[in-house]
Amino acid sequence: MTDRRKDTVxxxxxxxxxxxxxxxxxxxxxxxxxxxxxxxxxxxxAFGLILLALAALLFVTSWPPDREDLCVVAPGGKxxxxxxxxxxxxxxxxxxxxxxxxxxxxxLGFLIATPVVILLVMMLNLRIRSLRRLFGMSLGLTLGCWLxxxxxxxxxxxxxxxxxxx
Amino acid sequence: MELFLQAAxxxxxxxxIGAVGLGVLIGLIFGSIPGLTFxxxxxxxxxxxxxxxxxxxxxxxxxxxxxxxxxxSVSAILLxxxxxxxxxxxxxxxxxxxxxGEASIALGTAVIVSVFGGIFSLIVMIVxxxxxxxxxxxxxxxEIFALVLFGMSTxxxxxxxxxxxxxxSGVLGLMMMTIGLDEIDGVPRMTFDSVNLLQGVNLLVAMIxxxxxxxxxxxxxxxxxxxxxxVAKIRAHLPSLNLLWRKxxxxxxxxxxxxxxxxxxxxxxxxxxxxxxxxxRRFSKERDSFGKGNIEGVIAPETANNAVTGGTLIPxxxxxxxxxxxxxxxxxxxxxxxxxPGPALFMQHATEVYGMYIAVVIAYxxxxxxxxxxxxxxxxxxxxxxxxxxxxVLVLCAIGAYSIRNSAFDIYxxxxxxxxxYVFVALRVPITPIILGMVLGPTLENEFRxxxxxxxxxxxxxxxxxxxxxxFTLALLVIGLQVVSELKFRRNPQEKVKA
Amino acid sequence: MKFTYRIRGAVTAIAAVALVALGGAAKAEFxxxxxxxxxxxxxxxxxxxxxxxxxxxxxxxxxxxxxxxTGGGGAVGYSHVxxxxxxxxNIVWNSNxxxxxxxxxxxxxxxxxxxxxARVSIEIPALAVNASTGWTSLADMAEAAxxxxxxxxxxxxxxxxxxxxxxxxxxxxxxxxDKVAYISYGKGKAPVELLAGRIDAAIQWPGQxxxxxEAGDLTVLAVxxxxxxxxxxxxxxxxxxxxxxxxxxxxxxxxPAGTPEDVVAKLAAAAEEAVDSEEFQKAxxxxxxxxxxxxxxxxxxxxxxxxxxxxxxxxxxGMAM
Numbered sequence: 001m002t003d004r005r006k007d008t009v010x011x012x013x014x015x016x017x018x019x020x021x022x023x024x025x026x027x028x029x030x031x032x033x034x035x036x037x038x039x040x041x042x043x044x045x046a047f048g049l050i051l052l053a054l055a056a057l058l059f060v061t062s063w064p065p066d067r068e069d070l071c072v073v074a075p076g077g078k079x080x081x082x083x084x085x086x087x088x089x090x091x092x093x094x095x096x097x098x099x100x101x102x103x104x105x106x107x108l109g110f111l112i113a114t115p116v117v118i119l120l121v122m123m124l125n126l127r128i129r130s131l132r133r134l135f136g137m138s139l140g141l142t143l144g145c146w147l148x149x150x151x152x153x154x155x156x157x158x159x160x161x162x163x164x165x166x
Numbered sequence: 167m168e169l170f171l172q173a174a175x176x177x178x179x180x181x182x183i184g185a186v187g188l189g190v191l192i193g194l195i196f197g198s199i200p201g202l203t204f205x206x207x208x209x210x211x212x213x214x215x216x217x218x219x220x221x222x223x224x225x226x227x228x229x230x231x232x233x234x235x236x237x238x239s240v241s242a243i244l245l246x247x248x249x250x251x252x253x254x255x256x257x258x259x260x261x262x263x264x265x266x267g268e269a270s271i272a273l274g275t276a277v278i279v280s281v282f283g284g285i286f287s288l289i290v291m292i293v294x295x296x297x298x299x300x301x302x303x304x305x306x307x308x309e310i311f312a313l314v315l316f317g318m319s320t321x322x323x324x325x326x327x328x329x330x331x332x333x334x335s336g337v338l339g340l341m342m343m344t345i346g347l348d349e350i351d352g353v354p355r356m357t358f359d360s361v362n363l364l365q366g367v368n369l370l371v372a373m374i375x376x377x378x379x380x381x382x383x384x385x386x387x388x389x390x391x392x393x394x395x396x397v398a399k400i401r402a403h404l405p406s407l408n409l410l411w412r413k414x415x416x417x418x419x420x421x422x423x424x425x426x427x428x429x430x431x432x433x434x435x436x437x438x439x440x441x442x443x444x445x446x447r448r449f450s451k452e453r454d455s456f457g458k459g460n461i462e463g464v465i466a467p468e469t470a471n472n473a474v475t476g477g478t479l480i481p482x483x484x485x486x487x488x489x490x491x492x493x494x495x496x497x498x499x500x501x502x503x504x505x506x507p508g509p510a511l512f513m514q515h516a517t518e519v520y521g522m523y524i525a526v527v528i529a530y531x532x533x534x535x536x537x538x539x540x541x542x543x544x545x546x547x548x549x550x551x552x553x554x555x556x557x558x559v560l561v562l563c564a565i566g567a568y569s570i571r572n573s574a575f576d577i578y579x580x581x582x583x584x585x586x587x588y589v590f591v592a593l594r595v596p597i598t599p600i601i602l603g604m605v606l607g608p609t610l611e612n613e614f615r616x617x618x619x620x621x622x623x624x625x626x627x628x629x630x631x632x633x634x635x636x637x638f639t640l641a642l643l644v645i646g647l648q649v650v651s652e653l654k655f656r657r658n659p660q661e662k663v664k665a
Numbered sequence: 666m667k668f669t670y671r672i673r674g675a676v677t678a679i680a681a682v683a684l685v686a687l688g689g690a691a692k693a694e695f696x697x698x699x700x701x702x703x704x705x706x707x708x709x710x711x712x713x714x715x716x717x718x719x720x721x722x723x724x725x726x727x728x729x730x731x732x733x734x735t736g737g738g739g740a741v742g743y744s745h746v747x748x749x750x751x752x753x754x755n756i757v758w759n760s761n762x763x764x765x766x767x768x769x770x771x772x773x774x775x776x777x778x779x780x781x782x783a784r785v786s787i788e789i790p791a792l793a794v795n796a797s798t799g800w801t802s803l804a805d806m807a808e809a810a811x812x813x814x815x816x817x818x819x820x821x822x823x824x825x826x827x828x829x830x831x832x833x834x835x836x837x838x839x840x841x842x843d844k845v846a847y848i849s850y851g852k853g854k855a856p857v858e859l860l861a862g863r864i865d866a867a868i869q870w871p872g873q874x875x876x877x878x879e880a881g882d883l884t885v886l887a888v889x890x891x892x893x894x895x896x897x898x899x900x901x902x903x904x905x906x907x908x909x910x911x912x913x914x915x916x917x918x919x920x921p922a923g924t925p926e927d928v929v930a931k932l933a934a935a936a937e938e939a940v941d942s943e944e945f946q947k948a949x950x951x952x953x954x955x956x957x958x959x960x961x962x963x964x965x966x967x968x969x970x971x972x973x974x975x976x977x978x979x980x981x982x983g984m985a986m
Binding site: 061099 | 351382
Binding site: 507 | 707736818824863948952953
């Protein structure tokens, strides 16, 4: 995809988001009480409308998507793609692991959830295969953080509701 | 003078100096670890002070505050992940300097200008606390709204290539902060009846997600695609004094700006550092090199955000008004030792006030000493293999995000926002405006609504105040200039193709 | 000191982990592990909670860990604690916010979802005006408001906040309820707004006004509790001025409903010991709240009584769900 085409897609997504936001604002947030109270609705509504306008503007300036891109021609006449490829799979994977981490933190506590998630991230995302590194990092980092933060500095780290190691 | 000597005899006790040093150390650690901030550090340090002598106790808290403020720049420069919102602007040029192999110069500069800004604001405070606090009183909702709007206008300078995309991301930041329970009317907004959304999106959580998650995903994808790009050779050079001396005028201007903004309750370090960054860029001879590792882009925000520390002490001490959550904890520390800030403070507790001034100076001496030694160790972070660093950053950020409100929701929020940020970066949509929108959004909205309530719904309140008019004019000027240069850029784009 | 105490804690914790790992410790007496105290708000609430938990740790022999779960006017923290096991290891540092959170519809449960442990402190709001108004009593203010057709601008923290409810009740009782407009301005800026003359009156905590009163900038007309407050001893209560209002904010401890009575009693005893300590009393004077220990049963009655009061008040203000 060219940068322009990406911009077109991006503007459409933003337009839809802004539309959904504005609709939701109108249907769930009450307007002000009058008498100078402009109410809780005004600002979210204004932001939604501004985003609608900006998305439309971006769509117009990026149209037509096949036209040659502005300022992507480097001095040598070579075409340069300024945007990068989006790696959807690793991003989704990391998001999944973070959601799992949040869930496990509440259920099993920091001391169990952390090494599990570290192992997952290192094996699936970072493709680390060395056993020494895998176990060294997951156990070392967990224990290190626990000792320094929970015990020395007194930051509360989650303890689980299913299993509680304290 | 007698009072001063009396205060000095208390503040220079080894226990007091040690307490300040301990505070600075705690602050530095929390500030420099991505995800943990000095607000958390202060909340943890507060109980330690319960059983201490007043001056030592306040010294510990002030040390934590100051250490945290300077520590925020460390991870901003080394990893591109700001340690505090006030250091978000430092990322813009600090991180590119690291990529060029100038990490230690950027770090050294940040420390030295921080100390400069801090001491400058302290002096301003000692000399003019009365005058400035009277000025601060004249900043009502309408004036603060105008100031924040002016701060918002700096968004133009953060947009990079496309001003429309920058504005989109700024508006997204503004939108995000309206989620949750509305403070003014007590109405839930965009919460879909979820208790978790009722607490809203936390600024710090979003900031961690915005900067740390893209870093981690990038490391992961680089391992799949190509060999990782190594940072250039690591040296522990410090900036030459000559270099800094040439920028002293910039430092003074940013200090004034930071002190002024700090003195106005309800604003704070992040606004000051963005305004200072924009100011430096606008008046720089090498405007094009901003965002690519211009040292002025480190000097300006770091001077300003530390000048804020002295500035916020003005309303804190003379009016009893904390400017941000961090100073609110300092206030609690003062009160628990029977020192009630307010107009009567300087009559009743003059010794303690002088003691605090001295403690601030001692804190900056500690900062200078600890940081200049620390830089030698900090830069070795860059030697850690990037994939291991990414794992450590992930865990620290999760701990940080969780520790703010002890809610797993914040880890989910960090993940979602972070993945969005990664997509944005890949699409060349700048993410710094999101932070700006999030920092300024709540103030912008609340002050506007309060001003309208005060005036009974007449918008004239914004036009009758000279202070507000001044800031509106400045904002218009900044936007106008940006539009002009954008149009020029569109007409002959070849000129800037070097990017 | 705190740090040695933490290291000692680390050693015992490691030992505890080892014990659990080795097949479960025998069921010992409460408390056999740290107690988690959920804190719903920052500011004064958090400061008192930190002090209280420190002192309760000494009394219980196990650490009481204050964990901040703020947001949603307390809804987030209450929802968390309601969902935990009723074993006394999860308690909440609660306040009148349990009543307001319920009646404004932010939480789907009410005070009966909690077992009251003990009331710990009360804070009494104070009404301040700029000294240049010349008003020295509630009567002066009521008279001035009635004789002028100007609307009084009254600063509150936010609609439905405690300061709003107190103001509404007070001005209604003074008969000037229709002469005021409420201005929400978020956190603790009341003194400055009063000083600058942008608002005419504000209800906040006495600690915020103390220094201004001493400097002669502000006048505090009344406190809304049934007793005067220690840090402003010259200020009469509203009732002394024949205005029938008695509102104060209590803070206390509660556990999920169903917590065994002996556990509640142990926690209550620890709270009482903490409140009676010299350190707590001294901090109370400095920060500006009153230590007010009350046992479980009475505390429960107080909450029930308040629940009706705030429910009615919010209904009158059109904010109840």
